[in-house]
Amino acid sequence: MTMTAKSYIEKAIREIAKSLYAAEGIDFKVERPPEGAAADYAVNAPFLLSKMMKKAPMVIGGEMALALTAYENVAHVENVKGYLNITLKSEYYKKLIDTLLSEESFFKNSLGQGKKINLEFVSANPVGPLNIVSGRAASYGDTLGKILNLSGYKVNTEFYVNDFGRQMTLFTQTVEARYAHLLGLEAHLPEEGYKGDYVIAVAQALKDARGENLFDMDASARAAIIKEFSLGYMLHSQKETLKKFCVHFDLWFLESSLYENEKKVNETELIFQAISAKGYFYENEGAIWFRTTDFGDDKDRVVKKQDGAFTYFMSDIAYMANKKNRGFDYIFNIMGPDHHGYISRLEAIIQALGYDKNDLKVILLQQVNLLNEGEKMKMSKRAGQFVSLDDLIAAVGVDAARYYFLMRNYNSHLDFDVALAMEKTDNNPVFYVQYAFARLCSVFKHATETGVDINSMDFHTVKFEALEKEEKALVLEMIDLPAAIKEAALKYSPSVLVQYTFDMVSKFHTFYAKCRVITDDAQTTAKRIYLLKALKKSLTVAFKIMGITPVESM
RNA sequence: GCGCCUGUAGCUCAGUUGGAUAGAGCAGCAGCCUUCUAAGCUGUUUGUCAGGGGUUCGAUUCCCUUCAGGCGCACCA
Incomplete structure (x- = not known):
């Protein structure tokens, strides 16, 4: 951790504020002065202190400027309308460049103080290729992880795979129908199944790998085989795409492992018992509810359905517990804007587990609007309408795609004109x-x-x-x-x-x-x-x- | 109806814990290659910071309100 020019000035200002005005913890900025000002840095501290001291910024600025000149690396200070315009000595700049060239630690800072972060992002269902929205999440999460790592955090990146729920079942049924078609058999695609052509490729691969006799066995055995195969196929495909996109995950976490892990333990059941014991659950109309309203949620949520099955929400409770048990100080979740209603539920979880609400950080990455020559395209995975990340990469390349996504701040809606992106590659x-x-x-x-x-x-x-x-x-x-x-x-x-x-x-x-x-x-x-x-x-x-x-x- | 995000130059967006004349890229216009890559450089045009009120010495930034766009309010994940 080297001292940078900004942190050097920051430290000097803090010391001066303390000695001259006994002021601590003021929130000033060290920035670049506007064009035309003959200085390298500008500090607005006099304005903030002027409020506290009830003295004019100009007066405070003058006093502080004087104090600053005593600092070893300060070459010149000017008090302009209450701004401190500072220039440091050229030998000091030279020394910084020397450090930049010789020490890796130059680029690091100690913000995180060694705290461990679990950074979960993308977490797309394993029922289709990654699309452009996932592309935004992937580049954002990957880069944020690296930034946090350089900032003194220990970051683990994680992809949560929903391989346990209804979507997976639907997908399995769709693959089965497509498989039947390949064999020349009559079969209907499930009502809410996946319409995209990529499912045919999955079915073809299934046929190549497992032969043509799957209909000879009983339905549940067949479904199990198809599910396992389809899941493996989609996961592999998603991993390949992300690899191509230079995005690495430290862990791909299967939802199903919360129900049966290597040790044959049902974690979800254990957590369910544990939280029941704390009294946060109650029964109503045959279902078990979590009193999330205790923690500020709008209404209580079901964790165990009438039919006795756990909801995805219960999985999320177990998953959060699992992360915390692995020793993470902070749980970061990068989600789409359609999940904002979910934040209060996650906050309820982390508190019910006995942790601080601030251990959870949810970042809502705003949506990507897909346009085609200015016209809005509707994306739907089930309807098979979307632009895949693979297509995008093939069209504009990894660098252009990543850069484009990263340019925008996470909370800004992003218009992505497919046609424009393709033709605008040159500039x-x-x-x-x-x-x-x-x-x-x-x-x-x-x-x-x-x-x-x-x-x-x-x-x-x-x-x-x-x-x-x-x-x-x-x-x-x-x-x-x-x-x-x-x-x-x-x-x-x-x-x-x-x-x-x-x-x-x-x-x-x-x-x-x-x-x-x-x-x-x-x-x-x-x-x-x-x-x-x-x-x-x-x-x-x-x-x-x-x-x-x-x-x-x- | 309630909640979340957004509204800044012709277009795409920065800037928003209140502070010096609101910034970039693209598009437009005018220049710059016998010298290390012109995918570049230089200059130039453009703004009721969605509208209205308030707080303040000072508001694009904070508060209230109206309008517009998007999203969410499941015993789906």
């Missing part, structure tokens, strides 16, 4: 970012070709005094990357990092247009190679988090 913003990487690789290549050995260069003599405007801008962006990662973690927003990377790259393109790297002047060449090495490192880190490929030539 997808991801290329702007990747192009920068390719460009700087090309400079290194050119250096080598002209006899400049970038690996044995001595950068100790590099000085940051009198940096060109474009060089300085690039430096400022690079040293703040750790702060961007931290902010992204605080806000659960990978889009912060995407925006940041874009800005950093933009500074590079400007620099590139203005400053020639390989020059006759050895000092200048060394300095610029040094900057590009730092940029290469920064981009490599950022790309890795976002799951974007650093291409060396385009």
